[in-house]
Amino acid sequence: QVQLVESGGGLVQPGGSLRLSCAASGKIFIINDMGWYRQAPEKQRELVAAFTSGGTTNYAESVKGRFTISRGNAKNTVYLQMNSLKPEDTAVYYCHLRQVRDDYWGQGTQVTVSS
Secondary structure (H helix, E strand, C coil), X not given: CEEEEEECCEEECCCCCEEEEEEEEECCCCCCEEEEEEECCCCCCEEEEEECCCXXXXXCXXXXXXXXXXXXXXXXXXXXXXXXXXXXXXXXXXXXXXXXXXXXXXXXXXXXXXX
């Protein structure tokens, strides 16, 4: 089994910044994709940013230029630096890891952007 533990969510004013962290542990022998998704109330879960097995980094159009995904020295850790936050960024953010054909999710961390 693989466990993902997220941290760093919270309440921030519009224009502010937050940094999310995700650490993966357990039976990890390969990481195909790893990154962040989010789900706002009454909306589908959507990709925010992720590293892919092909060596690319994908971002949602709505966060390009504002959010940056990065990896720690240990490849099983990812971060999401979120700048210039907007109210529409409010959602539960989930860390995701794909190992071959298995998908793993963290418990989610709430990000609320409000004045």
